[in-house]
Amino acid sequence: MSLLKVDNLETYLGQYHILHGVSFEVKRGSITVLLGRNGAGKTTTLRSIMGFNSASKGTIQYGDEPIHGISPHLISRKGIGYVPENQGIFKTLTVQETFSLAKMKGDSQAEEKVEWMLDLFPDLKKYWTKKSGVLSGGQKQMLAISRAYINGNGLLLIDEPSKGLSPIMVEKLMESILKMKEKTTILLVEQNFMMASRIGDDFYIMDDGKIVLNGEMASLVQDRETCQKYLGIA
Numbered sequence: 001m002s003l004l005k006v007d008n009l010e011t012y013l014g015q016y017h018i019l020h021g022v023s024f025e026v027k028r029g030s031i032t033v034l035l036g037r038n039g040a041g042k043t044t045t046l047r048s049i050m051g052f053n054s055a056s057k058g059t060i061q062y063g064d065e066p067i068h069g070i071s072p073h074l075i076s077r078k079g080i081g082y083v084p085e086n087q088g089i090f091k092t093l094t095v096q097e098t099f100s101l102a103k104m105k106g107d108s109q110a111e112e113k114v115e116w117m118l119d120l121f122p123d124l125k126k127y128w129t130k131k132s133g134v135l136s137g138g139q140k141q142m143l144a145i146s147r148a149y150i151n152g153n154g155l156l157l158i159d160e161p162s163k164g165l166s167p168i169m170v171e172k173l174m175e176s177i178l179k180m181k182e183k184t185t186i187l188l189v190e191q192n193f194m195m196a197s198r199i200g201d202d203f204y205i206m207d208d209g210k211i212v213l214n215g216e217m218a219s220l221v222q223d224r225e226t227c228q229k230y231l232g233i234a
């Protein structure tokens with residue numbers, strides 16, 4: 001059953017028409033990956049779901065509720081967490097302060113979520129009182145993912161978490177994101193095909209602001225022609 005249903009989304013950035021009728025679904029408890037070349041419109045799609053880029057047409061259904069046209073803070077309150085490409089970490093806040101700020105008022109599960117994230121990312125426990133600015137790139141990514149999860153764990157939108165990370169860190173992150181499927185649903189934008197293909201259940205390929213192909217990840221891995229045509233992978 002789908003948790004998120006995006007239908008015929010059209011988004012303009014200034015005078016530029018970026019998304020041309022984007023439609024896709026994310027199944028509850030799955031990892032769905034948006035793939036595609038640079039500039040295909042993946043980030044704009046995530047930002048349109050969050051309400052940071054407002055879509056001029058189309059609908060977005062989260063569970064039973066339409067969420068298009070709603071402001072980002074209300075979308076976040078509905079339980080959608082967002083990890084932007086640049087992580088959006090406040091460097092002067094400690095890990096502890098970042099976690100505290102992420103907790104929603106009146107969320108009875110907040111402490112449980114904090115504990116789960118610290119078990120998943122023990123490095124963050126180690127740097128609990130350190131300023132976020134001193135963390136490594138991978139640890140910042142862990143912090144950004146934790147913040148999004150504590151804030152809203154119904155659905156997580158994660159934009160290129162592997163960017164700039166060492167292969168070992170990518171491996172670590174991949175395992176953690178896979179584990180997060182036990183508790184949440186994930187829509188992932190990822191250029192690292194090795195990572196995407198190992199953790200994704202379903203895929204959608206974007207090109208020029210449109211979805212050009214979708215299916216189960218297992219079938220894409222076998223399809224060399226498509227990988228080469230849209231993803232530049234030989």
Ligand SMILES: Nc1ncnc2c1ncn2[C@@H]1O[C@H](COP(=O)(O)OP(=O)(O)OP(=O)(O)O)[C@@H](O)[C@H]1O
Binds near residue numbers: 013036040
């Ligand atoms: N503020 C903006 N104004 C005009 N065009 C923009 C703006 N931001 C992005 N674009 C354009 O929108 C298109 C889609 O960009 P987007 O960042 O969504 O792509 P992407 O698939 O996430 O790419 P990447 O993998 O490089 O992050 C690109 O052609 C980009 O140049």
